[in-house]
Structures are given as structure tokens and as C-alpha cells.
Amino acid sequence: MESVASIIDGKKISDEIRDEIRQRVEGLQSKTGVTPGLAVVLVGENEASQIYVRNKGKACENVGIQSFQHTLPEDTPQEVLAHLVAQLNQDPNVHGILVQLPLPKALASFDVVAAITPEKDVDGFHPVNVGNLVTGREGFRSCTPFGIMKMLEYIKFELKGKDAVIIGRSNIVGKPMGMMLLEKNATVTYCHSKTHDLAKKIKAADLVVAAVGVPELVKGEWIKEGAVVIDVGMNRDTAGKLVGDVEFGAASSRAAYITPVPGGVGPMTITMLLYNTVRSAYRFAGQPF
Numbered sequence: 001m002e003s004v005a006s007i008i009d010g011k012k013i014s015d016e017i018r019d020e021i022r023q024r025v026e027g028l029q030s031k032t033g034v035t036p037g038l039a040v041v042l043v044g045e046n047e048a049s050q051i052y053v054r055n056k057g058k059a060c061e062n063v064g065i066q067s068f069q070h071t072l073p074e075d076t077p078q079e080v081l082a083h084l085v086a087q088l089n090q091d092p093n094v095h096g097i098l099v100q101l102p103l104p105k106a107l108a109s110f111d112v113v114a115a116i117t118p119e120k121d122v123d124g125f126h127p128v129n130v131g132n133l134v135t136g137r138e139g140f141r142s143c144t145p146f147g148i149m150k151m152l153e154y155i156k157f158e159l160k161g162k163d164a165v166i167i168g169r170s171n172i173v174g175k176p177m178g179m180m181l182l183e184k185n186a187t188v189t190y191c192h193s194k195t196h197d198l199a200k201k202i203k204a205a206d207l208v209v210a211a212v213g214v215p216e217l218v219k220g221e222w223i224k225e226g227a228v229v230i231d232v233g234m235n236r237d238t239a240g241k242l243v244g245d246v247e248f249g250a251a252s253s254r255a256a257y258i259t260p261v262p263g264g265v266g267p268m269t270i271t272m273l274l275y276n277t278v279r280s281a282y283r284f285a286g287q288p289f
């Protein structure tokens with residue numbers, strides 16, 4: 001009989017971590033009177049971004065974090081956005097600042113992210129936090145790979161000495177993912193759009209993290225028996241159904257563990273944003289986390 005992979009239920013793990021976060025929020029409030037606050041800045045009318053921002057607001061409410069939403073028009077000048085970020089940097093009720101990306105083309109995203117104080121950069125995109133990750137120091141970790149690390153911890157996957165293949169080298173997922181796996185002593189291979197013989201590399205991997213954005217690019221038959229498969233991709237197929245970067249059915253018959261899409265990595269990303277925000281509030285309040 002064909003073996004079938006265990007599903008890594010991102011929703012369930014996420015719910016458990018959110019319960020913990022809720023308790024930490026209450027703990028901080030009762031000790032210090034401080035309520036953690038997350039400011040979310042949305043520029044323009046990108047439909048996906050509007051949904052993400054709304055979901056982040058709801059998730060904050062759900063765990064008792066105060067959410068401050070700032071919506072600016074598409075033609076917002078760079079200086080106006082910079083001024084808002086500067087204000088939020090100073091605001092004692094705000095412990096986390098998130099500027100929803102992508103920004104309209106006329107705005108310099110790097111400069112905007114770099115203007116956020118690293119102490120409130122709960123997305124972990126600021127160059128200081130990226131540098132802290134690379135050099136193995138404390139700092140905010142990028143939420144998607146951070147959530148994936150929590151999932152791997154949850155299934156007690158021992159990374160030491162394992163061969164990990166990451167497909168995708170974006171600044172928000174692929175690159176920081178590799179650094180986090182390296183920190184846990186995995187041997188990391190980065191694959192990307194110029195990689196030769198992707199199949200061969202994936203066939204040798206104990207862990208596959210697919211963060212590409214191409215529906216079912218990773219074929220089930222490429223998965224090594226017993227591997228762990230993490231699918232970050234969120235794509236619409238021709239029928240409008242949400243699908244990942246991995247051929248889920250075929251991969252499930254070979255992998256030991258696999259994340260579904262939806263219900264895998266997605267919920268974990270927002271959860272780690274909440275986690276980073278609460279951790280930041282503890283730090284600002286001088287409380288051990």
C-alpha cells in the first residue's frame with residue numbers, strides 16, 4: 001500500500017501559538033498596563049494587500065493586540081510616507097510597524113523599510129534585522145521562514161546534518177529561510193530561476209521548501225521517500241482554486257510530512273507577526289519575554 005504523508009496542520013499549530021500569545025498579552029497588561037500595538041500602513045489599492053491588511057487587523061484583535069491602520073492614497077509622496085513612519089517610530093503605543101508591500105512603483109520600498117526603527121521592525125525586513133539573522137544575533141526574524149521553523153520544531157524534525165533545498169531566493173522567504181536552517185546546522189542549497197537540474201537537487205533533499213510562485217512546479221516524483229515538504233506558494237490555478245508550488249497529491253505519497261495549501265504556511269506567517277509584536281512590547285516595557 002502507498003504510504004501517505006502526515007499533514008502539518010498550520011492552522012492548528014497557529015491556533016496553539018495564538019493562545020500562548022493571548023496569554024502573554026494579558027500577562028503584560030496586568031503587570032504593566034501596556035497593550036501591545038501594531039501599526040499597519042497600506043499605500044494604494046492593491047486588492048491582495050487590502051485583504052492581507054484586513055486579516056492582520058482581525059488577527060491582532062483576536063489576541064488582544066491593538067491595531068492601528070493607516071491607509072494612504074496611491075499617489076502618496078515619499079516624504080509623506082517617511083513622515084508617517086517617523087511618527088510611528090516615536091509613538092509609545094506602537095510596538096510594531098509594518099508597511100504592506102509591494103508599495104506603488106513610484107515609492108522606494110527599501111528606503112521606507114530602512115526608515116522603520118529596527119526595534120519596531122516586526123516584519124524583520126530592516127537591514128539591521130537581516131544582518132542580525134545572518135550573524136546569528138538577536139533580532140526580529142522574517143515571519144514566513146520563522147513560522148516554518150516553528151512548524152519543523154512542532155514535528156520535532158532534527159535539522160542537524162540534513163540536506164535542505166530551498167527553491168526561491170526572495171528577501172522575504174527564500175534567503176532568510178536558508179539562514180535559519182543553517183543556524184540549526186542543516187546543509188542548505190538555494191535553487192532559483194537559473195538553477196540547472198532542479199529535479200536532481202530536490203531528489204537528494206531531506207527537506208524541501210518551495211517558495212516560487214509557480215503552481216505545482218515541484219513534481220511529486222522528485223520528492224525523496226520520507227522527506228519533509230514545506231509549500232510556501234500561494235497560486236491560483238486556471239479554475240481559480242488556491243494551489244501551492246508542489247504537486248500535493250503525488251508528493252504526499254512519498255513525503256513523511258507535507259504542508260497543505262491553504263492551511264499550511266499561510267496562518268503561521270500572521271501568527272509570527274503577532275508573536276514579534278508582543279515580544280517587542282515586552283522589550284519596550286522592560287519585561288522578560
Ligand code: NAD
Pocket residue numbers: 144167168169170171172173174191192193194195198211212213214217232233234235265266267269
Ligand atoms: P518572489 O517572486 O520574490 O521570488 C520567487 C523566487 O522563485 C525567485 O527567487 C526566483 O528565482 C524563483 N523562481 C522563479 N521561477 C523559478 C523556476 N522555474 N525554478 C526555480 N526557481 C524559480 O517570491 P516570494 O515573495 O518569495 O513568494 C513565493 C511564493 O510564496 C508566492 O506564491 C507567494 O505568494 C508565496 N508566499 C506565501 C507566503 C505565506 O505566508 N504563505 C508568504 C510569502 C510568499
